[in-house]
Amino acid sequence: MIEQGGRMLTLNSISQARDTYLEFLHQEKNMHKIWHNPLLIACENAELSFEDCRFLFSQYYYFSKHFTRLLGAALMNSEQDKHRAMLVENLWEESGEQDLENRHSEIYKRFLCNSLQVENVEQIEFEPFTKLFIHEYIALCQKNEADSCAAILAFATEAIVPRLYQVFKKTLLGVGLAENDLLFFNIHIECDDAHAATLEAMAMSYIDQPFSLERCQHAIRQALDLRDQFFSQLYQAMINRRLLKLLQPLVKHSEFADAKAIYQHGNDKLTPLYSNKSESSSLLFSVGRYDYPSHVLDPRLLKIPVGCHNERHAHAHESVFYIAQGQAEVHIDDCVLSASKGEVVYVPRWLEHQTHNIGKEELIIFAITDYKLTRHFSGNSEASYRKAPENVFQDVTV
Structure with a gap:
């Protein structure tokens, strides 16, 4: 024994x-x-x-x-x-x-x-x-x-x-x-x-x-x-x-970038970032990035066709939406905001949000984020925050 x-x-x-x-x-x-x-x-x-x-x-x-x-x-x-x-x-x-x-x-x-x-x-x-x-x-x-x-x-x-x-x-x-x-x-x-x-x-x-x-x-x-x-x-x-x-x-009060690069026309610097669509729903949108040599700000252009929306999601960066064209309904957590051309919507960090085009023309939103800061933290890279299941939620029906 x-x-x-x-x-x-x-x-x-x-x-x-x-x-x-x-x-x-x-x-x-x-x-x-x-x-x-x-x-x-x-x-x-x-x-x-x-x-x-x-x-x-x-x-x-x-x-x-x-x-x-x-x-x-x-x-x-x-x-x-x-x-x-x-x-x-x-x-x-x-x-x-x-x-x-x-x-x-x-x-x-x-x-x-x-x-x-x-x-x-x-x-x-x-x-x-x-x-x-x-x-x-x-x-x-x-x-x-x-x-x-x-x-x-x-x-x-x-x-x-x-x-x-x-x-x-x-x-x-x-x-x-x-x-x-x-x-x-x-x-x-x-x-x-x-x-x-x-x-x-x-x-x-x-x-x-x-x-x-x-x-x-x-x-x-x-x-x-x-x-x-x-x-x-x-x-x-x-x-x-x-x-x-x-x-x-x-x-050090040093220059951030070459002035010529900064003052180039914005449309010349817009590059595709990502897009998504679903055959079974009205999910359809595209996002482009203004590729400026900034350290914190990450300006983007969101386009959503009539009757469509993007996915409901959350992320570490905060955003300011300027409605450049059309009419939007923005769902932020339990709040619903309507915004038309010339109006501004603020989206705090980590709150679930989704944008619907409720107008009669393509919705175009100029979005300013601080992603170039928050990308340095885990869970908020281009490859992770949109794809992570914990950051994407069930769509809101309008």
Whole structure:
């Protein structure tokens, strides 16, 4: 009989218990809040710019080049020679085997230099929270026992790589990188399942130890919490960098753009933005953007045919509608406003709204928004805010 977490197991039930424990530990990984982190959501929604990626992956380099220290902590904690040999094999692969120039941290370094155009990788200024994350992650591995240390590396480190790096690949491909730029990520997507299995086997070898499952679950949560906090801090720092770039011209009183570009005739700068229609309803409209080099204002021209409307939706940017032609009925939350040529309607942020053409000619609205400010925040990119189900609502019938 074997005691486990206050329960008595027969030897015949150990195999079944192993499968159950594995399921519990994978659940800790799969159900953790990290997968809803704003940074990963922004990556999924293709909201990062090339400059954002340079910052993000430059900071992540600190984790890459210190990763072998995590394996070193597991080596120190391991009581079994076989386990140490398994860890050495993982270290051997991470270190490029016989070719030091192909160690994984060096491949990552070349990715930064060649693909993200980081000029001097060794001169990267790492944020204090980046250094703290690695320090705390290593300390967490060092202080845990052999089983829970292996669980940290198996379930909270190696096993999350395929899913995490697919998200990273999506955002990198979205800013113009090619598949052959992503060697580092592809290597780890392919090999980290095997590394995770090795560490998983180490953790499961302690199944006969009292409270091993509870220790492993707790350690996995702690490790994922640290990474989740790190990603949140990265995302906030990224937003701050974007806003600082917007504020610099205000503080320095510098020119925003070339005067010739600013004073060009508006109609010459109107470009299609998006449109939508439905065969089963009167949804039909188009939107164009006046492509001025502005930092905050984003002027647009909305056109809706007679008897039609746009979708009912909400977004982070606020808008001012100037009715240039026709007659509109604008639904804002529970309020209904009628507006004719020459009148103005204000639409606050995040309120559901929809515009109907109730006149006898095409409705044309000149809309001024602050989208060039709010696009820097998650959930309000061109690719996300109109398509997100939570931002589109059932039409209002008039």
